[in-house]
Amino acid sequence: MELDIILRAVFAPALTVFVAALLLHMISRKGVVTGRHALFPDHVAMWLMPLRWMPLLIVAPAIAAHIHLQGGFEWPCTTSYEWLPVAMVIGAGVSVVPSSASSPKVQLLATVVAAASAMFTLKPPGLGGTRYQVLAAAIAVLASLGAAKPASQLRVAPFVALWIMAACASVLCVLSGFAKLGIVLGALSGGSAALAVAAAISPSVRLGRGGATACACALAGCMFIGIGYDESDFPWWTWAMLAASPALMGVGMRFVPATRSRTQACVVVAAPAALAVCAVACAVLLSGVLTRQPAQSSSGDPYNSATQP
Amino acid sequence: MITTTNHRRPWLAIVSLSAVSSALMLGLAQPQEPAAPKTATPPATATTGPQVFTVDDVHSMALFRVQHFGAGQFWGRFNDIEGNFTFAPGKAEGMKFDITIKVESVDTANDDLNKHLRSPDFFSAKDFPSMTFKSTSAMKVDDTTYDVTGDLTLHGVTKTVVARVEYCGMADMGRGPKAGFEAQLLIKRSDFGIKYGVDKGAIGNDVKIIVGLEGALAKK
Numbered sequence: 001m002e003l004d005i006i007l008r009a010v011f012a013p014a015l016t017v018f019v020a021a022l023l024l025h026m027i028s029r030k031g032v033v034t035g036r037h038a039l040f041p042d043h044v045a046m047w048l049m050p051l052r053w054m055p056l057l058i059v060a061p062a063i064a065a066h067i068h069l070q071g072g073f074e075w076p077c078t079t080s081y082e083w084l085p086v087a088m089v090i091g092a093g094v095s096v097v098p099s100s101a102s103s104p105k106v107q108l109l110a111t112v113v114a115a116a117s118a119m120f121t122l123k124p125p126g127l128g129g130t131r132y133q134v135l136a137a138a139i140a141v142l143a144s145l146g147a148a149k150p151a152s153q154l155r156v157a158p159f160v161a162l163w164i165m166a167a168c169a170s171v172l173c174v175l176s177g178f179a180k181l182g183i184v185l186g187a188l189s190g191g192s193a194a195l196a197v198a199a200a201i202s203p204s205v206r207l208g209r210g211g212a213t214a215c216a217c218a219l220a221g222c223m224f225i226g227i228g229y230d231e232s233d234f235p236w237w238t239w240a241m242l243a244a245s246p247a248l249m250g251v252g253m254r255f256v257p258a259t260r261s262r263t264q265a266c267v268v269v270a271a272p273a274a275l276a277v278c279a280v281a282c283a284v285l286l287s288g289v290l291t292r293q294p295a296q297s298s299s300g301d302p303y304n305s306a307t308q309p
Numbered sequence: 310m311i312t313t314t315n316h317r318r319p320w321l322a323i324v325s326l327s328a329v330s331s332a333l334m335l336g337l338a339q340p341q342e343p344a345a346p347k348t349a350t351p352p353a354t355a356t357t358g359p360q361v362f363t364v365d366d367v368h369s370m371a372l373f374r375v376q377h378f379g380a381g382q383f384w385g386r387f388n389d390i391e392g393n394f395t396f397a398p399g400k401a402e403g404m405k406f407d408i409t410i411k412v413e414s415v416d417t418a419n420d421d422l423n424k425h426l427r428s429p430d431f432f433s434a435k436d437f438p439s440m441t442f443k444s445t446s447a448m449k450v451d452d453t454t455y456d457v458t459g460d461l462t463l464h465g466v467t468k469t470v471v472a473r474v475e476y477c478g479m480a481d482m483g484r485g486p487k488a489g490f491e492a493q494l495l496i497k498r499s500d501f502g503i504k505y506g507v508d509k510g511a512i513g514n515d516v517k518i519i520v521g522l523e524g525a526l527a528k529k
Contacts, residue, residue: 071504078465079429079433079465080436081429081433081436125435125436126435176424177428178428178430179425179428179430179505180428180429180430180505229429229433229435231423231428
């Protein structure tokens, strides 16, 4: 893999969202830029808060990487893989609602709609049936609901967790033979790392409930596409484990008391990261992808011709 | 009488043994020797119209060549090739090629590379399981060479291409008439939407394709 591709498809989008998040933070914060007066009135500044746009910000690097690798965006899409950015945009677009709505019912409804609309956009080869899309959407909803609370209460930990999960997913895709999808997930991972730094600098940068939904949809979508194009015969449940790993972010919030905030943050990162690493390890060990012997050519026997008498 | 008979018996035995062993040797040796072509002139020449040949997938293959990292020429092949071709020796009229190659059969002698080539980064074998060439016209260049124009469908994109086709020969070695062709063409893979590594020249855009075809006369 060329360093140039990594720079342009992974680092450049990550740097862009880092700058964009900080810019949104600065222009939406009262008095930071102007000294004494806010740059925008309150009602406008509310709309420019990074939290509100986090669903789009978090998946933007992955979409940018996809478009860069494809050399543009062609419509209509001809392959299942080309539908991936469309699914990501739909998922992230609908996810803006849970980041803005205050009613739990509306948030839940928006999460389900985001996951379903994103997964029903995708029809990976051999997995075109509705049951697969329903299963993928269910995993995305589960991941989103599990990640919602830590994403809205913690600043840096959710981004770090997503950084590790997306990196593991990227490794799985590269090992499956699909380098482009690996780079797309690398961009998602890089963007998360950049936003983790931005969150450490700026208190208004958080993943939020909407960001968690967008990430869950993006990760589930990538895994759904990945399993369809898998050339290494990884067990299907390893892909599902990776897609569901954000759900374990909720473990830290559920079982660790809020008073121990550092431990809580560590568990929020460690639990999904452990599941993601475990998924990659299982896939590699069970498929023997790293130890497999070169395949024999199918044309070994010159007398095995169907046309030979 | 008895003495005379005893004198004749060795001669008879020697002659009989020689005759039997010669016959056996001839009989056994004949199938092991390569059979000479039954016809000096191929059977198809006897007929006026073009004849249809079914591609023999074992003795046919498609090779591709692309430059890697601006340095070496990298070769790969497709093992599964099927279809048929129609022709009459020495004539461009009626010449037709209808060839299908299974993308899944891409073979570079490296399992990891094969997987990568089958992925959507390159051929996207699960979306586009086969590539096809269907000829539309043929023009004679010389006695054994033809320019065959046809539609090449690769990666879901169909483009009209011209292949330089060389007639290799036709013979019947005792297993029915067989004919052979070798086709060469040069394509730009980006024209077919396969753009991975093109922009920086890591993997060349120009791909040379060589298709070796051997076909058996189709049974009517």
